[in-house]
Amino acid sequence: MFFLKELPTQQMVAGYAKTFSVKDPNTVQNALTMMRDASLLLRLLESYFTEHGTSQLRFLVMIVIDREPERDSLLASEIAERIDVSRPVMTRTLKSMLEDGLITMEADSSDARAKCVAISKDGKKFLKQILPGYFQTISSFMKDLKQ
Amino acid sequence: MFFLKELPTQQMVAGYAKTFSVKDPNTVQNALTMMRDASLLLRLLESYFTEHGTSQLRFLVMIVIDREPERDSLLASEIAERIDVSRPVMTRTLKSMLEDGLITMEADSSDARAKCVAISKDGKKFLKQILPGYFQTISSFMKDLKQ
DNA sequence: TGAAAGTAATTATCATGATAACCATGTAAA
DNA sequence: TTTACATGGTTATCATGATAATTACTTTCA
Numbered sequence: 543m544f545f546l547k548e549l550p551t552q553q554m555v556a557g558y559a560k561t562f563s564v565k566d567p568n569t570v571q572n573a574l575t576m577m578r579d580a581s582l583l584l585r586l587l588e589s590y591f592t593e594h595g596t597s598q599l600r601f602l603v604m605i606v607i608d609r610e611p612e613r614d615s616l617l618a619s620e621i622a623e624r625i626d627v628s629r630p631v632m633t634r635t636l637k638s639m640l641e642d643g644l645i646t647m648e649a650d651s652s653d654a655r656a657k658c659v660a661i662s663k664d665g666k667k668f669l670k671q672i673l674p675g676y677f678q679t680i681s682s683f684m685k686d687l688k689q
Numbered sequence: 690m691f692f693l694k695e696l697p698t699q700q701m702v703a704g705y706a707k708t709f710s711v712k713d714p715n716t717v718q719n720a721l722t723m724m725r726d727a728s729l730l731l732r733l734l735e736s737y738f739t740e741h742g743t744s745q746l747r748f749l750v751m752i753v754i755d756r757e758p759e760r761d762s763l764l765a766s767e768i769a770e771r772i773d774v775s776r777p778v779m780t781r782t783l784k785s786m787l788e789d790g791l792i793t794m795e796a797d798s799s800d801a802r803a804k805c806v807a808i809s810k811d812g813k814k815f816l817k818q819i820l821p822g823y824f825q826t827i828s829s830f831m832k833d834l835k836q
Numbered sequence: 837t838g839a840a841a842g843t844a845a846t847t848a849t850c851a852t853g854a855t856a857a858c859c860a861t862g863t864a865a866a
Numbered sequence: 867t868t869t870a871c872a873t874g875g876t877t878a879t880c881a882t883g884a885t886a887a888t889t890a891c892t893t894t895c896a
Contacts (some may be wrong), residue, residue, distance in 0.1 A: 546749060547773045554756055564824045566831075573730060573827045580727030581773075595839085598718060602693060609701055619874055626694045626728075628854055633876060635852090655861050655874040677711045680720045684713075741881050746882085766844055775884055780846055783884090802844040 545581040547572055555562050583683050590679050596674050599627065599635055601676070604644065604669045615660035617650065644668060692728040696721055730830050737826050741819050746774065746782055748823070751791065751816045754808050762807035764797065791815060 559567035562569060584598070591597050606624045607616050616624075622632040636659060644665035650656035660672045661669065697833035699718060731745070738744050753771045754763050763771075769779040783806060786792045791812035797803035808816065 545773065546753070547771055559819065559824070562821045562824055564828065566828055569831045570824055570827050573831050576723060577727045577731060580724045584724060597852085606693070617874075624694055626692065627866070628874065630855085630877080631853060650874095653874075655859095657875075672703065674709045677706070677709055677717055680717050681711065681713055684716045684720050744882085758884085762851075776845065776885060777847080798843095800844075800892075802889095804845075 545578045546574075547578075549578055556564065579687060583680065586683055588681055590675060591672075594675075596672065598670075599625070599631070600639055600644070601669075601672070603632075603635065603639065603659075604665055605660055607645075607659065608666070608669060615658040617656045618659055619656070621659060639665075692725045693721075694725075696725055726834060730827065733826055733830055734823065737822060738819075741822075743815075746772070746778070747786055747791070748816075748819070750779075750786065750806075751808055751812055752784065754792075754806065755813075755816060762805040763836065764803045766803070768806060772828055786812075 552567075555571050555574070558564070564570060588598055590669050591601055602625045603621055606621055610616060618632050618636055620628060621636075622629050625632075635641075636645065636647065636657075640647055643662055646660050646662050647657050648660075650658050659666065662689070696718075699714075702714050702718050702721070705711070705716065711717060722820070733743055738748055740789050749772045750768055753768055757763060765779050765783055766776060768783075769776050772779075783792065783794065783804075787794055790809055793807050794804050794806075797805050
């Protein structure tokens with residue numbers, strides 16, 4: 543993830559906008575700002591996760607299972623779909639999370655192909671440990687943004 | 690680049706916020722929304738670039754050189770710094786862009802280590818071709834967002 | 837002015853995203 | 867019920883991001 547550190551100035555966007563008949567230079571400027579800010583925040587979060595020996599993807603896997611209201615497990619394909627990541631990446635990630643004891647996997651009783659993924663006790667404990675810092679990182683980033 | 694397709698609902702964030710004493714759940718919700726939207730737009734743009742045989746990184750390389758007001762070339766390290774990407778990635782990318790004739794590179798006259806990177810004629814032509822669709826992609830995405 | 841530190845670029849290597857192709861199982865339709 | 871298609875998951879492979887270490891040149895300063 544990366545994006546321009548210094549955004550193009552308004553004049554610059556206005557210049558391009560004129561050359562290429564863009565009707566809404568302000569909207570374009572807003573979009574560029576949004577992508578830059580999101581890139582910065584995602585980097586911050588990624589490095590927060592790295593410091594704690596995990597990653598954004600692993601975190602999201604645990605979150606989507608944890609937030610599921612009526613079930614305590616999801617199929618690997620459901621997780622991939624919700625996070626919007628490819629299935630091979632999900633396979634690889636779940637394998638390493640299983641090895642690290644963060645999740646449990648068992649065969650689905652009604653579909654022999656499927657695998658039910660749940661958060662382990664250790665996984666829940668770990669999630670609880672990292673969530674406060676996650677929210678803290680977001681809050682302080684957003685505060686800085688406004689200034 | 691990926692992020693949750695379905696954002697946590699306000700209730701859900703409020704729930705986590707209460708559990709973890711987050712003071713500003715709305716700010717957190719806004720940050721999550723921003724990261725999701727930026728991810729989607731960046732994906733759209735990446736696939737636009739792929740369709741045209743290029744990538745966001747190659748595009749940004751050309752943009753930062755093109756927008757430079759008083760010079761028509763930049764050092765590889767300056768480009769990397771502005772785009773906020775690592776130097777080895779820059780080395781690799783510039784190599785392939787040079788092979789494809791999009792840029793020119795020559796030794797710096799005052800520093801034997803450095804390389805001056807400029808956009809080639811073909812590169813400029815190409816940039817002009819893809820910019821309208823780039824702005825169009827951003828505009829229509831932002832329009833959809835508001836609805 | 838010569839040693840030490842700093843910097844531009846590269847190489848080697850790893851991490852993590854994607855797609856394509858593949859099994860195995862499940863579902864639907866002739 | 868057999869054939870065709872769809873789906874869950876995996877494997878193989880590639881693309882593209884990162885960091886660490888290296889080379890070559892520049893700068894600083896004792």
